[in-house]
Amino acid sequence: MTATPPTLAALSAKNLYLQPLPPSHTPLPGKENFGRYMLSIPWNNVTGWGQATIEPRRDITVDPLSGVMQYAGTCFEGMKCYKTEEGDLRLFRPSKNFDRLKRSAARLGLPCEWDNDELVSLLAKLVSLESDLVPQYDGGNLYIRPTMIETGEAYGIKASPYASSALLYIVTAVNLGKALYASAEEEGKGIKLDACKEYIRAWPGGTGSYKLGANYGTVMIAKKPDFAMSLWVHTEGGEDYISEAGAMNVFIIKQAEDGALEFITMSLSNGIVLPGITRDSIIELLRKHGANEKDFPLDGMLRNIRVVERDISMSEITSSLADGSLKGMFGCGTGVVVVSIGQIQYDNQMYTIPHNPLVLLLRDTITGMQRGKIEHEWSYKVPEWKGVRAEAAAESKGNDEKAEDLAA
C-alpha cells in the first residue's frame, strides 16, 4: 500500500522556505476570507518529498492530464485552529487528521509516509503567520484544509497503480462561526435532514471510510434546498439503514430497557462511514465517563450511559420515536462540531426528533477543549515561532533574505 521506498527523501520541516507577503499585499476580490499564506510540499517517486514552502496563497498549476484533473486523485482533511482567551493558538488532535490523510492517500496510490510531527510543525508555522486572522471567540476559528493531489500524469492505462508525483498543500479560511454553528445554537430546533435513498454515498468495498474528494463531489446534487443536508440511507435486506448526514457522523440517543441512556452510532466495520475525529473523541469521553474511568470534563453528564457502535435503521428511529425511547439525535464533525438533528424527512413524512440538552453539553465540551477553556491533552498548543517576526520584519522592510534566515 506504499509507493515510497525508504531511500526517498523524507518530509521535513527543517528546510522550510518562507516567502513573505509583498508589502503591497491585498487579498483578491472574493478571497478576502482566505488565509493569506499556503503551505505546499511536492513529492515524486524519484526523489521523494521536496522542500516545504510557505508562500502567499496562489493558484495550483497542473498538467491537463494530471491525476487530479482526470481521475479524481485528491484527498483532504478538515481541521481548525482556535485562539484561546490568553491569545495562544490551538489545534485539536492534529496527528489524528494526518493519520487519516495517510490512509486516504494510500487508498488512492498517493504518497502516504511521513512523520506527523514534521507536518504538524509546518502547519503550526503556517497558522502562526495567520495568528492575527484567527477569531478569538467561541465558534470562530481558522479553518484548515490539508489537501493531497496527484500531479503526475494519469490517463489511459497506467503500468503502476501508484502516482508518479503529488502535491501536499494546506490552505486556510477564516471561519467567523456564522453558518451551521449558529443554527446549532438554536437548541430545541436543530437542523433538518432529508433522508436520501436516490443517491447512495458509500457501500462496502468502496471508499466511504476514506476522506476522498470523490466521496463528496458525487453526492452534491442530492442536496435539497430546504434541508441542511442529506441523511444517507442505504437498503439492505429490505431495511433502510442510515450512515452519515451530509459529511457528519450521526448519533442517536436512546433509552435502553436496562435504564441506561445509549449513545448509538454506526459502526466503522463495514467501511461506509468516515472514522470521524469528533466521533472518536465523543465516544472516548462518554465511554470513560460511563465506565467511571475518567469523569466527563463538564458537569451534567449522566453516569448510567453506554456507547454502542452498530447499524441504525430508519425503522428503529421511527419506532423509537413512537414509543418515546428516542431521546435525541445529533451529527458531529470538524465543520459543525456537534449539532442537534431536529427533523428528518423520510418517505414523504416529516419526523421531529426530541431535543436533548446533552447535545449542547457535548458541544460545549468539545469546543471548550478546542479553545483551551478545558485543558486536555487533545488540545495542541501551537509553539511560538520566530519566523512570524521574520515575516513581519520582511513585510515592513521588504527584506526577503532576513526572513529566509530566520525561517529555518
Place this chain on the structure above:
Amino acid sequence: MTATPPTLAALSAKNLYLQPLPPSHTPLPGKENFGRYMLSIPWNNVTGWGQATIEPRRDITVDPLSGVMQYAGTCFEGMKCYKTEEGDLRLFRPSKNFDRLKRSAARLGLPCEWDNDELVSLLAKLVSLESDLVPQYDGGNLYIRPTMIETGEAYGIKASPYASSALLYIVTAVNLGKALYASAEEEGKGIKLDACKEYIRAWPGGTGSYKLGANYGTVMIAKKPDFAMSLWVHTEGGEDYISEAGAMNVFIIKQAEDGALEFITMSLSNGIVLPGITRDSIIELLRKHGANEKDFPLDGMLRNIRVVERDISMSEITSSLADGSLKGMFGCGTGVVVVSIGQIQYDNQMYTIPHNPLVLLLRDTITGMQRGKIEHEWSYKVPEWKGVRAEAAAESKGNDEKAEDLAA
C-alpha cells in the same frame, strides 16, 4: 439537473480565438507525445459559456479550494481521431461522447447544456491543427480527452449543489497503437484479468454509469502487476457478478440451447456499468445482422446470433467453461476498441477462456469504420478548415493577427 438558465450565453464555435504556436515551439521533455494545442471553454453561472480558445497546450490553473481540487469535480470522455488512407481525418460518433459528457456533468452539478454541433465543430478545428501528428495506419490515432472540471470554489457546506464556474477543455495525445492494441493482435491469447472482490467499482445508486474521474482514481490500487486489468466483481445474494473490466465493457459469447450464438453483456439497468459507445455500436451491428435488418459490415458473421443484456455471474462463466458452451469473451471501449479476454484469475484459480475468431472480426469492423475503410454514418469526416492555413502562415511569419482573422 441543470444549472444553466436559458438566458446565459450558449456554447458557440463562432468566436473561436486561435492562438498559434510560437515559431520556436518545441514540446516539453516528457510531453512529446501530446498534441501541441488545447481547446478550452470557460463557463460560469452568471454569464454562461465564454469564448472558446485554441492555444498552445498549457497547464491548468485553479484555486486550491476549487471543486476539482477538493471534491473531485471532474468528468471526461475518451475519443479518437483517425486518418484514412486518403488522408482525411475521422471521428467516431462524436456526438455520443458529448451526450455522455452532458450526463456526467449533470451528475456532478456541472454545466450540461450545449449544442453538440458547436462542440464537434470546435473539436474538428482542434484535430485539424494536429493533422500532421495523426498516425495513418491501423491502430494509430490521436487520442482525445475532453474534460470538464469544476473551477468554482467548493469546500465546506455549499448553499447550492451546482458549480459556480467550470472549464471544459480538450487535450490530445498521439497513440502509436503499441500498447493494449498490440496485445489484442495476439489472438488466441488475449488479455489476462484478475477478478477483484476486494475493491468494488460501482453499486446501484452510485456513479458507475457516469464517466466521472471519481470512478477511476479510486480503483487504481486494485491493479495487480501481472494482469492487464481487474475484472470488477460484486456479490449479490451470495452470487459473484461481473460488471466491467478495467475501464472496458465486457461481453461473453455463449452457445445457447436453441442453437443461436449469444453475445451477452451486462445490462445498463442497475446503473453500475458505463454505457459504452463501442458497446452500443457492437450491440446495434449484431442486433440488426441477427434480425436480418442490415448485414454486418464484414463477411464472416454468423446469422443465428442474439444479443442479450443481463447480469453475468462468475459461476455462469466457470460452469459454461466446464460444459463447453462458453465460446469466447471480450472487452470493448474506446481505448482498446475490442480485445479478447484470454484468462481470468478468480478465487485463486486461473481460467482460460476459449479464443473466438469473431472477436477479431468485430474489432476489424469497428476499426474499419473508424478509419473510414468501411464507410458508415458513424464515421464523422472532419471538414477542412482554413484556420489550419492561418496557423501555418502564422507559424512561418509570426503573424498572429492573420491567424485570428482567419480563425472565425
